Amino acid sequence: MTSTTAPPPESAGGRTDLPPLDVLLPAAEHLPPDPREERLAALYAYGPPARGAHVVRANMVASVDGAAWGPDHRSGSINDDADWRVFRVLRALADVVLVGAGTARAEGYTALDRPRGLRHLHDAPLELAIVTRTGRVPEALARGDRAPFVLTGPAGAAAARGAVPADRVLVVGHDAEGTSPGPDAAVDLAAGLAALADRGLARVLTEGGPTLLGDLLAADLVDELCVTTTPTVVGQGPGRIVAGAAPSGTTALPPRGARLAHLLHSPEDRPGSPAGTTAARWLLPIG
Template sequence: MPTRQELYAAYELPDRSRSRVRMNFVESADGAATLEGRSGPLGGEGDRDLMQVLRAMADVVVVGAGTVRAEGYSSVDVAGADAGWRRTKGVEPQPAFAVVSRALNLEPDAPVFAEADRPPVVVTCAGAPTAARTALEAVAEVMVCGDGDTVDLGAMLAGFAERGWTQVLCEGGPHLFGTLLDGGLVDEVCLTIAPRFVGGSAGRIARGAPESDRRFALAHALTDDEGFVFLRYVTPSPVYAAMPSASRIV
């Protein structure tokens, strides 16, 4: 299993001053994004370690409202050595947390709000229900991105950058990933392949994006003792030009 130090070295960011969207997903070997309706059961110890490392590297963790409800999100805080890594980099002690929701179908007393050490940011649009928005403003900061009934994700990222949140980690769900992908807003995809074959009708990690040949480069492939494979795909852009070619740590 890769050590914490190996994970930090493998996922190191080439330049924190540049805005970047990094996706993190786990899927089964046959492409299922969920098992029994959730992604959590697909993961393992190495996958959970990687999630904490990626959160430690992020300025803000972004999740779609449907995934927040399905996975029972609460805090995204990091601790121990991961919090220590943030201190050495001179960044805020904890990453911010943002929930994207067009319909604002979120309960103000949900764990994501009730158990948060700092109020999350709810990203929505001008057409969101007024009553729901008012209720959430008591437990979160509501950020309006988009004049109509659709959340403008480009405006969201610009708003994050204005706050100094350049390193964006998105943990799903598939519809949010699909929208970011279709908008050309994804810089990295960190994908864990679980040694499981699920079958059934589970969807893929990206939904809603029209079919297109969107090409990424493989930065590395790591494995652990449980048979998980950790892949890091990056866009073929100048910011990654100095990175070494794909490597493997077995």
């Protein structure tokens, strides 16, 4: 999960106090702070769709020992300014941010806007879509000025339509037996992504949480996995960036290969951004 904790104030042209980044792979390069972030955005440019009409990029942050959050159960307690720099660019390039309703509630999501100073990278509105089996929408989003899209199954349709306008509700689910919907009716993520693409929202950025990322991986719907590792050690307690039950009859998904597209490193040690943060972009082949 990535944090939505408010950053320090920005100037009209964007922040210039963020840490520089070294591109370790594919070739050594230095990216000093840049209000327009055009070179960093080029590294994260979306590729063509490989699994249909959409491209799904996941962005997560983890500690060195694999924790997905810190003592406050929020990712903001383990991220830093180097992670924030990448986070802003990823949001600037996406059409829609996809999150689980639990993550939206825990991280305090509200209606999204393009990061200040980066609207030149993509001038369309940035949409938010949440996934919820029950159809319950976090109150802060239901009462907001711009409602999110809600991906839910038949059992959650009524609750979702009671919380947000009906045209923002995408009913894309079925129960395990394929009969009448029950409280555990699954959300068909593939159908949900297709429905978003039909609305012009093909460049998808999912920010978790771990259960949603696990479900997307299990359905082979993730094209890219971007993982920032911050130089922190949390210890026992927090979960990994991927969670959820493994497919029936298994203990884990079969291991699959991934190709490293690039690896960034923050060399500077400063308050809020200690040296050693890395940001990796992994490309996942179709399973």
